[in-house]
Amino acid sequence: MNDILTYDFMQRALVAAIVTGLTAPAIGTYLVQRRLALLGDGIGHIALTGVAAGLLTGTQPLVTAVVVSILGAVAIELLRTYGRTSGDVALALLFYGGIAGGVLLVNLAGGSAAQLNSYLFGSILSVSPSDLVIVAVLGAVVLLLSVGLSPQLFAVCQDEEHARVSGVPVQAYGILIAVLAAVTVTVSMRTVGLLLVSALMVVPVAAAQQLTRSFRGTFVLAMGIGTFAALAGVLGSYEIDTQPGPTIVIVALGIFLALAPVGHLVRSTRRRLSSTNDPVEEAA
Amino acid sequence: MTRSASTRSASARSTGADPLVVDDVHVALGGREVVRGVSLAVHPSEFVVLLGSNGSGKTTLMRAAMGVIPIAAGQVRLFGTPLRRFRDRQRIGYVPQRSTAAAGVPSTVREVVMSGRLSRRPHAGRSSRDDRSAVAEAIALVDLEDYATQPAAELSGGQQQRVMLARGLASRPDLLVLDEPTAGVDARSQVALAELFGRLLGEGRAIFMVAHELGPFEPMIDRAVVLRSGKVSYDGPCTGGDLAAASEPHNQHHPHLVEPGPHVGIDGTGAWGA
Numbered sequence: 144m145n146d147i148l149t150y151d152f153m154q155r156a157l158v159a160a161i162v163t164g165l166t167a168p169a170i171g172t173y174l175v176q177r178r179l180a181l182l183g184d185g186i187g188h189i190a191l192t193g194v195a196a197g198l199l200t201g202t203q204p205l206v207t208a209v210v211v212s213i214l215g216a217v218a219i220e221l222l223r224t225y226g227r228t229s230g231d232v233a234l235a236l237l238f239y240g241g242i243a244g245g246v247l248l249v250n251l252a253g254g255s256a257a258q259l260n261s262y263l264f265g266s267i268l269s270v271s272p273s274d275l276v277i278v279a280v281l282g283a284v285v286l287l288l289s290v291g292l293s294p295q296l297f298a299v300c301q302d303e304e305h306a307r308v309s310g311v312p313v314q315a316y317g318i319l320i321a322v323l324a325a326v327t328v329t330v331s332m333r334t335v336g337l338l339l340v341s342a343l344m345v346v347p348v349a350a351a352q353q354l355t356r357s358f359r360g361t362f363v364l365a366m367g368i369g370t371f372a373a374l375a376g377v378l379g380s381y382e383i384d385t386q387p388g389p390t391i392v393i394v395a396l397g398i399f400l401a402l403a404p405v406g407h408l409v410r411s412t413r414r415r416l417s418s419t420n421d422p423v424e425e426a427a
Numbered sequence: 428m429t430r431s432a433s434t435r436s437a438s439a440r441s442t443g444a445d446p447l448v449v450d451d452v453h454v455a456l457g458g459r460e461v462v463r464g465v466s467l468a469v470h471p472s473e474f475v476v477l478l479g480s481n482g483s484g485k486t487t488l489m490r491a492a493m494g495v496i497p498i499a500a501g502q503v504r505l506f507g508t509p510l511r512r513f514r515d516r517q518r519i520g521y522v523p524q525r526s527t528a529a530a531g532v533p534s535t536v537r538e539v540v541m542s543g544r545l546s547r548r549p550h551a552g553r554s555s556r557d558d559r560s561a562v563a564e565a566i567a568l569v570d571l572e573d574y575a576t577q578p579a580a581e582l583s584g585g586q587q588q589r590v591m592l593a594r595g596l597a598s599r600p601d602l603l604v605l606d607e608p609t610a611g612v613d614a615r616s617q618v619a620l621a622e623l624f625g626r627l628l629g630e631g632r633a634i635f636m637v638a639h640e641l642g643p644f645e646p647m648i649d650r651a652v653v654l655r656s657g658k659v660s661y662d663g664p665c666t667g668g669d670l671a672a673a674s675e676p677h678n679q680h681h682p683h684l685v686e687p688g689p690h691v692g693i694d695g696t697g698a699w700g701a
Contacts, residue, residue, distance in 0.1 A: 176532040298542035309546040310516030
């Protein structure tokens, strides 16, 4: 166990895992609160086109993926706000266009199935030193904004209408959330992969909610669970020779399954206690 | 109980711009004109109720006046400033109609009420001591101190409505705007709400409320405006036959609700129902 930590690629993979484990659930908490849990999934699909564009043009795929997924995320947010016809269908067009276009372009660029696979499900061997710098910088920006602007982001996700009347620039913050989600997707691309990144945005939040009662508590615990799952997943994938993405997600789901009955028990006990203390029930 | 509407408006009305002036406003929803040329005003420390049946356009008018949905024609002025240029958002306490305070992630009553302070701090930064004391004060006003750290979604419907009210009060507004705050709220809580309104009006704040029925508020209401098919069909005092004629089913008098019991109060004496 100790000797694998001395490998350079493993050290880079673990740092990337920590960044992913912190950022994905942080932005994921806002997405879940806004009932946009699957937004990350859609952005992941679109990001693949960005990766392919990088491979085709000989640019670093991480950079093109960031650019394309930010454009896609802003388009999704605008479609959501102004979409006259079914926003659902418009989103589906964008998502499937993204993944089909991405695979097509990777094929045209002469990319192998293994290479494509590494983008879709992560690959611990593939985090280059220059990747790591980009991941760390972008991850720090996401964390800084999602913590620093949490009162505003919370208000917008909790009740858009009230936030608007309070003078909060709702649309700007909506776009910011989408952009942060897009950046997080690309930051997580090497670790969990584009197809599973959304799971790391949602599953730790769902697991944390089993125990927490406040937004802040959920936010912090989800980041803790996400970091643990990402680290355990990366190390586990090396030990049992699997891809990191699925391994991380299975660890996160395992935590959720372990916490769900505990949360159920805690909630029902609490309800029983509060109903004996306060026998007056809602009449209306 | 509280002073009646007439004595209050004579004594406590302050000078200054009207909190809300709606001038010949038209609002269209999905291409259909729902509000068709409405004019009304809420003067300082006045309690105005907007009545009307379902589909009369009252909620649409209120949302348009708050800038939530666009106005097709006409003008809204908040404290003398056109809506578009109005920045003193903390002067307005907005309480939208809401069956639930729940979102996808649990949030405590205190967290939800804290977002009512954002109009005073629209940009980044931690909450100040003043923010925290205003939130505690607002939670106390609706008598939810015991629930401050509980998830809002786990409270009853009436309690969640009070969370929304506390959020609206957190910025210490000069104008409180509410959409059917009594919907699904039991009689005891309605009386407690009326007590609270009486206190706010006594402090010189104005209230603009969309309502379905007047209930225990009736004695303190200065004016009722009745909408019918997007137009004002009545604007005047809320007693007398004119209002009855204009809004038939919605002015039911509830004499048993007007007189609160001897222990009714808003300072933790259990005035609010569940």
